[in-house]
Amino acid sequence: MSTLVLTLVIGLGLGALYxxxxxxxxxxxxxxxxxxxxxxxxxTLSAFVGWAVAQAIGVSSWGGFLLSILxxxxxxxxxxxxxxxxxxxxxxxxxxxxxxxxxxxxxxxxALFEGIWGTDPVTIAGPAWLSRTTPVLGASIxxxxxxxxxxxxxxxxxxxxxxKRTRYGMxxxxxxxxxxxxxxxxxDVRRSFTLVFAIGGSAAGIGGVLAMHAMTYVSAHLGSTLRxxxxxxxxxxxxxxxTGAAIASVLVAVLQQVANTYLGGTGDFIVVIxxxxxLLVRPQGLMGRRA
Amino acid sequence: MRDTxxxxxxxxxxxxxxxxxxxxxxxxxxSIPGILPGPTYTPGSLALMSLCMVFAALALxxxxxxxxxxxxxxxxxxxxxxxxxGLGILLKAVELPLVPGVFAALLGGVVIAVxxxxxxxxxxxxxxxxVTLAFAQAGSVLVRRNQAVTGGEEGLGLNTAGVPDWLVxxxxxxxxxxxxxxxxxxxxxxxxxxxxxxLGHLAAAARENDLRVxxxxxxxxxxxxxxxxxxxxxxxxxxxAYLLLQSGTQPSAVGADLTITxxxxxxxxxxxxxxxxxxxxxxxxxxxxxxxxxxxxxxIQQLPDVLRVPLSEPLFILGVLFILVVMFLPGGIxxxxxxxxxxxxxxxxxxxxxxxxEQDVLEPVSR
Numbered sequence: 001m002s003t004l005v006l007t008l009v010i011g012l013g014l015g016a017l018y019x020x021x022x023x024x025x026x027x028x029x030x031x032x033x034x035x036x037x038x039x040x041x042x043x044t045l046s047a048f049v050g051w052a053v054a055q056a057i058g059v060s061s062w063g064g065f066l067l068s069i070l071x072x073x074x075x076x077x078x079x080x081x082x083x084x085x086x087x088x089x090x091x092x093x094x095x096x097x098x099x100x101x102x103x104x105x106x107x108x109x110x111a112l113f114e115g116i117w118g119t120d121p122v123t124i125a126g127p128a129w130l131s132r133t134t135p136v137l138g139a140s141i142x143x144x145x146x147x148x149x150x151x152x153x154x155x156x157x158x159x160x161x162x163x164k165r166t167r168y169g170m171x172x173x174x175x176x177x178x179x180x181x182x183x184x185x186x187x188d189v190r191r192s193f194t195l196v197f198a199i200g201g202s203a204a205g206i207g208g209v210l211a212m213h214a215m216t217y218v219s220a221h222l223g224s225t226l227r228x229x230x231x232x233x234x235x236x237x238x239x240x241x242x243t244g245a246a247i248a249s250v251l252v253a254v255l256q257q258v259a260n261t262y263l264g265g266t267g268d269f270i271v272v273i274x275x276x277x278x279l280l281v282r283p284q285g286l287m288g289r290r291a
Numbered sequence: 292m293r294d295t296x297x298x299x300x301x302x303x304x305x306x307x308x309x310x311x312x313x314x315x316x317x318x319x320x321x322s323i324p325g326i327l328p329g330p331t332y333t334p335g336s337l338a339l340m341s342l343c344m345v346f347a348a349l350a351l352x353x354x355x356x357x358x359x360x361x362x363x364x365x366x367x368x369x370x371x372x373x374x375x376x377g378l379g380i381l382l383k384a385v386e387l388p389l390v391p392g393v394f395a396a397l398l399g400g401v402v403i404a405v406x407x408x409x410x411x412x413x414x415x416x417x418x419x420x421x422v423t424l425a426f427a428q429a430g431s432v433l434v435r436r437n438q439a440v441t442g443g444e445e446g447l448g449l450n451t452a453g454v455p456d457w458l459v460x461x462x463x464x465x466x467x468x469x470x471x472x473x474x475x476x477x478x479x480x481x482x483x484x485x486x487x488x489x490l491g492h493l494a495a496a497a498r499e500n501d502l503r504v505x506x507x508x509x510x511x512x513x514x515x516x517x518x519x520x521x522x523x524x525x526x527x528x529x530x531x532a533y534l535l536l537q538s539g540t541q542p543s544a545v546g547a548d549l550t551i552t553x554x555x556x557x558x559x560x561x562x563x564x565x566x567x568x569x570x571x572x573x574x575x576x577x578x579x580x581x582x583x584x585x586x587x588x589x590x591i592q593q594l595p596d597v598l599r600v601p602l603s604e605p606l607f608i609l610g611v612l613f614i615l616v617v618m619f620l621p622g623g624i625x626x627x628x629x630x631x632x633x634x635x636x637x638x639x640x641x642x643x644x645x646x647x648x649e650q651d652v653l654e655p656v657s658r
Contacts, residue, residue, distance in 0.1 A: 035417045090618060096363060099417065100558055100617045103551055108610025115600040115607065228428045228547065231421040239418060265436070272429035276410045279422060283413040 002139035007261045008254060009136070013145030015253030016152030017214070020207030021230035022237070022245045023159060024080075024200020030176040030240020031189070031196050033095050034088060037102040039204055039230065040223025041109035042079050046072035046205030047212040047222055048117055051124055065127050069151075069209045076205020077198040084197035092190070106224075113220035121219035124212060131216075144214045151210055155203055156246055162199075163242070168192055176240050229253075232271055236278050238288025248286060313472055316340065317465035326577055334464040338536070339580060341464070344471035345533045347572035348478045350556040351565060352525035355482045357554075358563035359491055360518040361498030363416070365550050366407065366423030369430045370523035372545030373400040374530025376434060376441055379540055383450040384440065392453060393531055400527025401520055403430075408519040412512060415501075424547055431546045446541035449534060458535060467536050474532040475569070478525045482565060485521055494518045555613045560623050567625025574624075578612075579605055 021043060028036050050068035057064035087101045125131070130147065133140035163169035174182045175189045182189050211226065212218040233252050237244030252271055260267035278285065316331045327336040349371055356362050377396030381387045387395065411422045434441045441447055451459045457466050485491045497504045497511030504511045534540050543549060552575070560571020582605035585591065591602050601607050620627055 029417065033417065035420060087614065087618070094621075095417065097617050097621065099363065099420065100554070101614055103554065104610050104614035104617060106610075107551060107555070107613065108607045111604040111606035111610060112601060115604040224547070228424060232425050235414075235418055235421050235425075268432040269429055272425050275422065275425050279410055279413045 002137065003261065005137045005139040006141060007257045009139070009141045009145055009149075011254030011257035012250060013148040013214070013253075014257060015250035016148040017207055017211055017226065018229050018233050018249035018253055019152045019246055020155060020203050020210070021226050022233040022249055023155070023242060024196075024203045025230050026234045026237065026240055026242060026245040027172070027176075027196050028200050029234065031172055031179070032088075032098075032193055034098045035102070036197075036200070037099065037227070038083055038105040038109065039102075039200070040227035041106045041113075042076045042083075042201045042223070043204040043208035043211070043226060044113055044218070044220060044223035045079055045109070045208075046076040047208035047218040048113065048122075049075045050205075050209035051122060051212060051218050054124060054126070059125055060127055062127050065130075065213065068213075069206055072205040072209030073202040074205070076208065077202035080197040080201020080204075081194050083201075084194045088193070088197070110220050110224065117218075117220065119220065121217040123217045125216060126213045130213060148210055148214060151206060155206060156242075159199070159203075159242060168195060172196060229271070232275050234285075236275060236285055238285030241285070241287040244285055244287030310472070310476060314469065317468055326581065332465070334461045337464040337468045339577070341468045341471040341532075341536050343573040343576045344468070344475045345529055345536060346553075346556060346576045347569040348471075348475045348529040348532065349526055349553055350560065350568040350572035351475070351478050351482050352522045352529060353553045354557050354560075354562065354565065354568035355485060355518060355525065356522040357557060358568070359482075359486055359498070360494040360515050360522075362515065362519065363420045364411075364423040364519075365420050365547060365554075366411070366425075366427035366430075367522070367526055367553055368545055368547065368549035369407065369423075369427040370400050370404055370526035371530040371533070371549065372430060372434065372540070373403050373523075374527030375534040375540040375544050376447060376530075377527070378531050379447040379449060379534050380440060382453045383447065386450070386453060388453045389455060389458075396531055397524060397527050400530070401524050404520045404523025405516075408516050408523070412516055412519070424550075427545065427547050427550060431542060434542050434545050441542075444542060446539055449538040451538075454535070459538075471532050471536060474528055478528060479565065479569075481521065481525055485518060486565075490514050490517055555609065558623055559613065559616055561625025561627070561629070562623060564623070564625035564629065567623055570624055575609070578609060582608055 021039060025036055025039050028034055028039075050072035053071045054064045054068040057067055083102070083105060087105060088098055091097045091101060126144075130144045131142070133142050134146070135141075163173050171182065171187055171189065171192050172195070174187075175192065179189055207226070208218075208222065211222060215222075229252065233249045234245055236252060237246070237248030252274065255274060256267035256271050258267075259265075259270040263270065282288075317337055319331055321331045322329070323331075327339060329336050331337070331340075349367075353364075353367050356364055356367065374396050377399040378392050381392040381395055382389070385392075407423070407426045411419055411426065414422060435443055437443070438445075457463055458470065486495075493504065493509060493511060493514040496509075497515060501511055530540075530544065533544065553572075556571035556575040557568050558571070559575060560569070561567030586603035586605060591599060593599075594602065616623060622630060
């Protein structure tokens with residue numbers, strides 16, 4: 001019983017991490033039809049900068065922890081916005097080239113990170129509370145998973161509020177639904193593209209810093225691993241659907257953890273099987289619209 | 292009349308001459324300073340040239356997928372790895388001789404390509420790219436985890452017991468070079484045959500306008516799947532050559548990074564051009580090797596950190612080069628040369644990627 005609870009909570013925490021990365025990917029794809037390979041690079045840069053901030057302020061202090069998350073979000077947003085302005089914007093409506101440019105950026109960025117921070121993982125020890133455990137139903141849950149879950153819930157709530165309550169949010173939602181119609185109504189959807197990139201980048205940045213604190217290390221390849229699971233999550237959840245991304249990230253991560261615990265570490269493989277099954281039964285994803 | 296026969300025979304003659312010259316290189320003493328580490332008959336240069344051939348072959352097979360059929364796959368390394376690991380495992384664990392081993396490995400590559408291709412083709416365009424990436428990742432995980440069979444992170448060494456002596460060892464690098472050259476020629480001919488066949492025309496038509504092909508009562512998905520499987524088969528063959536050449540294989544031969552590398556090669560060379568893919572594969576391999584040497588050069592090491600760090604990362608330079616090509620030279624090297632030539636002759640230019648983008652824009656309407 002305690003093993004099951006532990007597995008489920010760890011799965012939920014991992015799902016929270018996937019959601020932070022996948023939400024931006026899904027929104028960007030939904031609005032702009034851009035598959036952003038550089039999303040992993042946003043995340044990794046934020047993690048490294050967050051690491052530097054935490055080192056400067058004091059790794060074990062809560063101030064350093066919170067500030068590293070804040071700075072990570074800002075760095076992710078800035079990197080993403082600059083990417084959109086310099087690389088994506090000149091290639092509007094040329095979707096394959098847009099993918100290729102983000103592939104190139106990710107390629108170059110990972111090499112640069114290796115050059116700056118080295119090929120070996122850089123370790124960090126966060127506030128002492130993070131490495132302790134809390135007993136729940138007889139299981140000792142590492143506290144870092146609570147932080148991940150809370151952070152993802154806050155980001156999800158903020159995104160939903162932004163999309164439902166603000167003018168820009170409404171334009172973005174309408175743009176995902178039918179971009180041609182929004183443009184026909186005289187609204188320049190393209191202006192919100194940079195915004196969507198910045199939002200996605202900041203969510204990925206938060207995810208990156210939290211992943212660093214949760215794993216207690218950061219390497220240049222941190223983003224590439226998370227990016228693949230984020231892709232799976234966005235396809236399973238349905239491209240462009242935030243709700244779909246939220247449900248799918250929990251589903252994928254919990255399944256992965258359960259398989260890792262009870263089926264001899266086959267989690268990654270089971271996730272790909274899940275992807276294949278979803279594609280065969282429902283190619284548009286759980287919450288996707290177009291058949 | 293004379294003109295048409297000439298256009299038909301000239302490429303064939305050029306091809307035969309190029310292959311003949313390449314085949315004679317190991318017997319000659321040519322030095323190309325800055326590109327090859329030594330004269331062409333030395334094992335070091337031959338190994339580099341063979342690696343160029345293997346990646347040119349892989350790039351050709353990827354060009355069949357992206358350039359001819361318009362499928363942006365991020366899982367192509369899976370079939371390359373299936374060839375390399377398939378043969379490696381058969382030689383080591385089953386102790387098959389080389390020739391049956393090669394055929395069995397190719398068969399394995401085809402089976403994997405049929406299964407993954409059929410599932411991935413449930414979706415089109417960008418989602419297809421994501422799904423193929425996930426499959427390649429699963430392959431990579433399988434290879435890394437099953438240490439007993441694949442050697443895990445350490446990689447799998449070539450068991451030379453089943454391999455004929457003339458393909459083993461540094462002394463025989465030139466035989467391996469000729470094998471690699473033969474692999475490129477075989478894959479080139481296979482790709483050429485697909486491009487010229489009804490199948491290739493159907494896949495190309497579906498790339499341009501999928502809806503129109505389906506309205507005509509044809510089955511573009513079946514044609515695309517066959518092209519996908521042939522591309523996978525060619526990639527497996529390239530992987531087999533890689534295993535023999537490197538006398539082993541590492542997990543990176545299956546990973547997503549290799550697919551992205553191949554994508555970079557094809558786009559640099561020019562999507563949709565067979566000679567562009569070959570050029571891209573050769574150029575990338577040489578740049579990668581030479582930039583690594585350059586990074587250790589004294590001139591670079593003495594630069595301030597701001598310049599030294601980026602310049603000593605070959606992949607950073609290649610990534611930036613790739614971005615620049617995509618943004619400012621959309622046809623790649625071959626596409627740019629081709630459109631210059633056509634413009635001089637008074638025709639219109641049409642780069643491969645742009646045609647695909649138009650299709651991509653049409654997609655939401657056609658559904």
